[in-house]
Amino acid sequence: MRNRQRGSNLGLLLLASQVFQLGIDNIPPATLATLVLNVYLFLFPFKPILQTCVSVQQAYWFGDWHRLLLSPFHHVDDWHLYFNMVSFLWKGLNLERRLGTTWFAYLLSVFSLLTGLVYLLLEAGLTELMDDSSFSMQCAVGFSGVLFGLKVVNNHYNPGGVTYIMGFPVAKRYACWVELVLIHVMNPGTSFIGHLSGILVGLLYTLGPLKTLMKLGAGYSGYETPYTPNRTPYYGAEPSAPPQHSYTAGLSEQEQYEAAIVASLQDQGRRTHSRPSGGLSTNSALSIEEIRQRRLQRFDT
Structure with a gap:
């Protein structure tokens, strides 16, 4: 087993920097x-990456089912890893504290496997429907399909309201579908079926x-026993405010997706620059205990 060939690894360094800015103690165990x-x-x-990606040809025709796990x-590269993991940290912080570590770990395991299975079914169906074997040869790799499923679950537990995608307001219930189409239009090299599979798994849940x-x-x-960290994180916000954590370098989740559209899931790592939004402000009139209690009330609701 040898290391893959990589460039400057700037994405990996940024990920490490932002994890330590957040504080490892503030990351729930299953997410970490x-x-x-x-x-x-x-x-x-x-x-090697070509031996870990999953496709109908490799998994079903050739019986290489372990690709579903890998x-x-x-x-593919450090930027692929960076944007997927930044997005995952945000979702993990919310969902693991909402669902509890045991169930969230179980959820991740099921979603990781089931997203691959749904992907194979969709690609096999397209092969038969379109009479085109190229669908069965398309090989997908990466955590982004699971992320789409987690986003569906997160929106389910935080219904209503709007989110901003490329600066435009979109109702949360439709956000996944808009992102699915937009990412594919702006970056055709991404796996449309892989992302769609994640959404379908999230809806099945x-x-x-x-x-x-x-x-x-x-x-x-x-x-649904909430996870409670050992100490109150410094990035606390009032319950009505959407969380924007320091590990995103000031980026909201929507701005992370804008950046990911440009740089994530490309065969060659490309650097991208996103306009940072304002950082999260905390209400100094609230004590740490009051903030903690309000968070717990939000999770309970």
């Missing part, structure tokens, strides 16, 4: 473990039977 796994497999890949956790099946399979009833 998943982040570490992705970084480790980038530095020490289990196999493909979500391998990345929030609107379909997946959540019920997971509860039956796990026999676990306390899945």
Whole structure:
């Protein structure tokens, strides 16, 4: 096993810098473990990228099913890793504290595997429908499909309101679909079917039977026990304010997607510059304990 060939690794350095700015103690354990796994497999890949990506040809025709386990956790380059992990940190901080570490880890495991399976089904269906075997040969790799599924779940637990995509307001319930189309239009090299698979898995969880099946399979009833960090993070906000954490370098989640559209999931690492938004302000009139209590009330609702 040898390291892959990389360039300056600026994306990896930025990721490390922003993780330490946030503070490792502030990252819930399942989120942190998943982040570490992705970084480790980038530095020490289990196999070359062409042997970890998943496709109908490799998984079904040739029986190489272990690609379903490997493909979500391998990345093409450091920018691919960087944008996926920055987006994942934001979602992990919200969802793991909402669902609890045990259930969130379970959710990640199921989503990682099921997103690949749905991807294979969609590509196989397109092969038959279009009578075009090229669909079966398209190979996908990276965590972005899982991220789309997590975004659906996060929007489910935070319904209503709007989000801004490329500066335009979009209702949260439609945000995933707009991002799906926009990313593919502006960066055709991304896996449209892979992202769509993640959305469908997220919908199976929030609107379909997946959540019920997971509860039956796990026999676990306390899945929404919130995770509470050991100390109050410095990036606290009032409950009504959308979280914008320092590890995003001042970027809101929408601005992260704008940057990701340009730089993430490309075969060659490209540097991109995003306009930073204003940093998060905290209300000095509130005590740390009051802020903590308001957060807990938000999670309970």
